[in-house]
Amino acid sequence: MLYLVGLGLADETDITVKGLEVVRRAERVYLEAYTSILLVDKAKLVSPQSLSGLDLALTVLTVSQESFYGREVIIADRELVESGSDDILQGAQEKDVAFLVVGDPFGATTHTDLVLRARELSIPVRSIANASILNAIGATGLQLYNFGQTVSMVFFTDTWRPSSFYDRIKENASIGLHTLVLVDIKVKEQSYEDMARGRKVYQPPRYMTVAQCASQMLEIEEERKEGVYASDSLAIGAARVGSTEQKLACGTLEELAQADLGPPLHSLVLLGKRAHDLERDYIRAFAINPDTFDASWKMYYNS
Amino acid sequence: MLYLVGLGLADETDITVKGLEVVRRAERVYLEAYTSILLVDKAKLVSPQSLSGLDLALTVLTVSQESFYGREVIIADRELVESGSDDILQGAQEKDVAFLVVGDPFGATTHTDLVLRARELSIPVRSIANASILNAIGATGLQLYNFGQTVSMVFFTDTWRPSSFYDRIKENASIGLHTLVLVDIKVKEQSYEDMARGRKVYQPPRYMTVAQCASQMLEIEEERKEGVYASDSLAIGAARVGSTEQKLACGTLEELAQADLGPPLHSLVLLGKRAHDLERDYIRAFAINPDTFDASWKMYYNS
Structure with missing residues (x-):
């Protein structure tokens, strides 16, 4: 199963209880990392300097997120999502893959592409809705x-x-x-x-x-x-x-x-x-x- | 503080982790019970007969919700929300009151009225967003x-x-x-x-x-x-x-x-x-x- 999980807008606690359960039991967890601020470069976000101008409450990502989820999170940049979708979907016919998206999973076109590809590969898809802007x-x-x-x-x-x-x-x-x-x-x-x-x-x-x-x-x-x-x-x-x-x-x-x-x-x-x-x-x-x-x-x- | 907490669309696990924390620590918890299916009459929803035609997965409410939240939930019908808003807001200058809404708190006009009334009473308001239809x-x-x-x-x-x-x-x-x-x-x-x-x-x-x-x-x-x-x-x-x-x-x-x-x-x-x-x-x-x-x-x- 491919799970598209909406993360909501502000911080790591905006995930739904249902979404968190999916993340905790999934085989692999990807984080869509290019259509939102929450998802800037991993190294940047954990560096205190770069956060000075940002609001910590806005930073869903990485350290706090991984520890909150209790899972390793694989950053999916534009290249991976658009060209490497088969890597993301690999094995999802039998195992659960979670693809995390800031806001709601259906805010951006790209995720439609991922679902279409999953369908071609006979992978069932479920989405966990959340707030979007x-x-x-x-x-x-x-x-x-x-x-x-x-x-x-x-x-x-x-x-x-x-x-x-x-x-x-x-x-x-x-x-x-x-x-x-x-x-x-x-x-x-x-x-x-x-x-x-x-x-x-x-x-x-x-x-x-x-x-x-x-x-x-x-x-x-x-x-x-x-x-x-x-x-x-x-x-x-x-x-x-x-x-x-x-x-x-x-x-x-x-x-x-x-x-x-x-x-x-x-x-x-x-x-x-x-x-x-x-x-x-x-x-x-x-x-x-x-x-x-x-x-x-x-x-x-x-x- | 008055917290307007969105519950999302399907079941009690669609609440966000942040929303659940608010519910668990609030002084009183109200559930807006007239603009959505999830919120039909409490007695009806817990009666197995009336659920036969409905989908259990859709029933956020009451028994499962109260046990999931670990809190008593006060059903707020149209009358209470529209005429008894001061009862809901009572003491919220000092204590936390949670007002739960299926979907997102700002889907319906009524909740705007509640916020306006809270402002008049100098009660701070915060909303916890969630998915809406x-x-x-x-x-x-x-x-x-x-x-x-x-x-x-x-x-x-x-x-x-x-x-x-x-x-x-x-x-x-x-x-x-x-x-x-x-x-x-x-x-x-x-x-x-x-x-x-x-x-x-x-x-x-x-x-x-x-x-x-x-x-x-x-x-x-x-x-x-x-x-x-x-x-x-x-x-x-x-x-x-x-x-x-x-x-x-x-x-x-x-x-x-x-x-x-x-x-x-x-x-x-x-x-x-x-x-x-x-x-x-x-x-x-x-x-x-x-x-x-x-x-x-x-x-x-x-x-």
């Missing part, structure tokens, strides 16, 4: 029913400023829905130079902030000028959702572009115009500036 | 990024056939997105007669099936004729998501209107036209009839 963002107080499609925001470069997120937000906005914007994480990235020279040297990890995300959104509105949102549109910046260090800040995009929400992971929700008063009552408590909040609310929302 | 539906293989707003389907009566879900699906469909349809649960409902006579007698619980949901959808399309979907539009029926008895069936709405997916809870996802080939590869394995699946796919999707 796509539902945990409900902690903002915005109603999950009123979210449209989720979009992703990548780090812009001088030559690459993809704005397809803007078209997606435009679609959501046209029907009054909130948009969750997931922000970029760069883990184990190589510089062009190192890549060209075939050196397996990696850049330090980078995590986009709410401020960077809001700035890039405004930059694209400035460029496209389709009025999908404005500098005084309301959004909520959410940091470290699900951890004890969770922080929420509600403000205009302009305010959020200046806000400091601390260590990663960050996400942002742009409010849809159908936002209702119960949502307002909840989120106003996180307002960076209640006056600008009230002014924008009055101008754009629940009209 | 809104993300666990990813187990269908459909990409969560491509879902629009979630809709609810109620049991139609002779005089009440609300079709606002149709307008919402139309909006999602207009931008090619999938729609998750959550189906009605009637727990602790009174008949008009009993209500009029002030008798606290409750009807047996009713859980809408995928077949009923698909039929009602077709009925409204027949009435409105706006072409939002057709009898050969593809959808996925999902039953008991997250449990070992999970069952998925993919077919046309017409096929699903005849399908029997067994005991509750059921949900349905109507495919959006932007569905892509990786999703097709995954869901085709659940097709009721691969030929009609292929025909509909070719006609409507990923075009």
Whole structure:
């Protein structure tokens, strides 16, 4: 059996009791180690220096995780998952293999591939669900029913400023829905130079902030000028959702572009115009500036 | 501190390790007992007769739960949560109160009210996230990024056939997105007669099936004729998501209107036209009839 086990969002105790039982009795335990912050390079995470900027509560991984699980955990990087899936699945017709994923197992496409491959090999698959940012963002107080499609925001470069997120937000906005914007994480990235020279040297990890995300959104509105949102549109910046260090800040995009929400992971929700008063009552408590909040609310929302 | 603790979807072992620690050390433990199947009437659930039709794996509640948690659990029905929230919150300024919710704490509006009331009473609040049907539906293989707003389907009566879900699906469909349809649960409902006579007698619980949901959808399309979907539009029926008895069936709405997916809870996802080939590869394995699946796919999707 292949078990896909969701780990939840914050620390090693966010695994479910059911998931922990699977991990403890599995023949081999893999940890998907490239789509989330919790899963940065093993050596980096256990080094105190690199943790200084991070929140310890966010670090599911490695030492604490292995001791909590009482199991050795094999780190599965992108290469192993995408090209070496048969190694992961080896013997899983008879024995149990656990594949751990931060959040919920079905948050990312890659795991769909792994299941498809398992099916080809006649390996039964079971998944153990857990919280993902796509539902945990409900902690903002915005109603999950009123979210449209989720979009992703990548780090812009001088030559690459993809704005397809803007078209997606435009679609959501046209029907009054909130948009969750997931922000970029760069883990184990190589510089062009190192890549060209075939050196397996990696850049330090980078995590986009709410401020960077809001700035890039405004930059694209400035460029496209389709009025999908404005500098005084309301959004909520959410940091470290699900951890004890969770922080929420509600403000205009302009305010959020200046806000400091601390260590990663960050996400942002742009409010849809159908936002209702119960949502307002909840989120106003996180307002960076209640006056600008009230002014924008009055101008754009629940009209 | 008020702790809102998500229980996940299937059984008592879906609680997180962190959530279980909170439950075990809290002063009082409440269980929200009216928005989910797991939380039907305590006496009913422990009676073997009433379980015959249900799946034991789905019954988080009561006996097994109390013994698993090692704690007495106070059932919080709608009345207590909506009118007696101060009883729940009593003393939570100093002591810990755990409020357990099937799925994730922020799936339903009511819990937002409880948090707002706690704030008024200067009670700190923390939530322990877990899987909700809104993300666990990813187990269908459909990409969560491509879902629009979630809709609810109620049991139609002779005089009440609300079709606002149709307008919402139309909006999602207009931008090619999938729609998750959550189906009605009637727990602790009174008949008009009993209500009029002030008798606290409750009807047996009713859980809408995928077949009923698909039929009602077709009925409204027949009435409105706006072409939002057709009898050969593809959808996925999902039953008991997250449990070992999970069952998925993919077919046309017409096929699903005849399908029997067994005991509750059921949900349905109507495919959006932007569905892509990786999703097709995954869901085709659940097709009721691969030929009609292929025909509909070719006609409507990923075009």
